[in-house]
Amino acid sequence: MSSYLAVLRLPFAARTFATALIGRLSYGTVVLSMTLALASGRGSVSRAGEVVAVFALSVAALAPVRARLIDSRGIRRVLLPLALSYAAALAGLAAATWRPGAPLWLLEGLALAAGATAPPLGPTMRTLWRTMCGPDQALMQRAFSLDTVAEEVIGISGPLLVGLLILVANPALGVLLSAALVAVGTVAMMTSPVISTVTVTAARTAKAPATAEHGQKARRTGSGRTLSRILDPLSAAAGVGIGLGAQSLAIVAFAIHHHQPSAIAWADAGMSAGSILGGLAYGAVSWRVPSRTRLPLLTAALGLSIATAGLAPNIWVLTAIATASGVFVSPLMTCAYLVADELADERSRTSAGMWVNNAFNAGSSSGYAAMGPALARLPLAWCFTIAAAPVLLGAGVAQAWRRTHTGQRQEQPTTETMPEAVAV
Structure with a gap:
């Protein structure tokens, strides 16, 4: 356990990780909330399935595009607009499902907008872990293990939270909660000084001299x-x-x-x-x-x-x-x-x-x-x-x-006490 405390004691690590987890919890609550909100009242399970499928497909299909934008334009310039757009689309979906009767085209349009702008908080957090851990490969492994376990916990706790919520409130409130989580978590995450470090590094990389080798690469x-x-x-x-x-x-x-x-x-x-x-x-x-x-x-x-x-x-x-x-x-x-x-x-x-x-x-x-x-x-x-x-x-x-393809990138030799680890 002390090894994981060492990870969280890195400068700004606990703060950055906690805010990212708030935003990522949205992905643990949104699908079930959306399904229940769409199927409640005079809705139907088949109709809910259609809308959720539109959401899921747009999330998956455009995920590489969103990640590529972050790599090329920087975290601050891309992630926050994505998160706020995603939250706005989910808020619109919550309003449309608060009472039954919204047309299917509206629901699918809002689901498509939400899926298209879903912020890649998990991959971004792993990029930040690399920055915070630096060259320490053992620390990197622990950070990524902690991150993966946290995703597993979110996958369990998110549906449980929705299950408790629908006992006392309209299921559409779960969709609204998902919107609030991603907005609050991402805005708070943007205040981390680690974001600025990554942005500066990316800018220096982009402005590096364009040598023949660099241009070919x-x-x-x-x-x-x-x-x-x-x-x-x-x-x-x-x-x-x-x-x-x-x-x-x-x-x-x-x-x-x-x-x-x-x-x-x-x-x-x-x-x-x-x-x-x-x-x-x-x-x-x-x-x-x-x-x-x-x-x-x-x-x-x-x-x-x-x-x-x-x-x-x-x-x-x-x-x-x-x-x-x-x-x-x-x-x-x-x-x-x-x-x-x-x-x-x-x-x-x-x-x-x-x-x-x-x-x-x-x-x-x-x-x-x-x-x-x-x-x-x-x-x-x-x-x-x-x-x-x-x-x-x-x-x-x-x-x-x-x-x-072992020649793609040489793996670093291991030592007696340090694992040869890699970063995500």
Whole structure:
């Protein structure tokens, strides 16, 4: 625990991190709040699904563009306008859903506007961690582990907060709360002196002399170049997202098959608890193995644990296996973000983190959708094996890419007491 206190004792770290978490909590509350607000009264679940789908698709589709703007224009000039625009769109959606009867085109338009301007607070915070930690690789690993665990906690606490809120208030209030959280958190985050440090550094980089080598490198920089540099963390994150999305639906089918649907919550809680504990333990350990080597190993371990779930005889054994699987999730994503940051170009680190995050989210949705047909045609045990397959494939691709592209950027040698870590 003292290692994490050292992270928070960095100049302005606790202040910056706390304000970022306030804003990021919005992402833990907005989807459920939006769904409940749209489906309440004379609304319908199908109508709510349409509007939420528009929101989710616009968030994902334009995420790399928003991250690229931050890399090229600076955090202060881009993040605050995005956050305030996002909050305004959510406030409009809350007003439109306060009473039933708003036309579908208006709801979808507001959802599209909100999704298009959703501020990338997570990738931006990881960029700030790199600035605050400097060259201390061990400290960087702990900072990113803490950040990933915090995201896991937000994923749990956000829906719980909405659940409590709707007991006493209109569901649209949850959408308004999401707007307030992101506005207050981002405005407070902008007051951190770390933001100014990053802005000054970016400005100096942009004004550096345009030598022939620099010009050639700048022309190669872009989304395609970024993706080619970070293929190992990208493939691992996508495989893990597909596998976890597929596994979540397989767990639902398993619980229903054993006539214990209420136990689904226990399996989900077990995986979340395992992820939190695993993330905290991972960040505190001084690893001798380089991060790019650890990434495929962690991914393969998760894939094997998902496949093992198919052997569970009852829901309680499945819950135990899910908890053990969760132990690898936060460490794996922490490692993926760190590797992406190490391999990315100096001017595209926010974009690199966003691509990894997007690969995981897109994979999760795809895996959930693809598991439905598999459950209808195959034995349940085989479905868990199918869920594990993309995770193991992602591990294989990450390992192969690492071996053939180790010259992209030399990994720093490890020491007896300091892990060779990377930054995200």
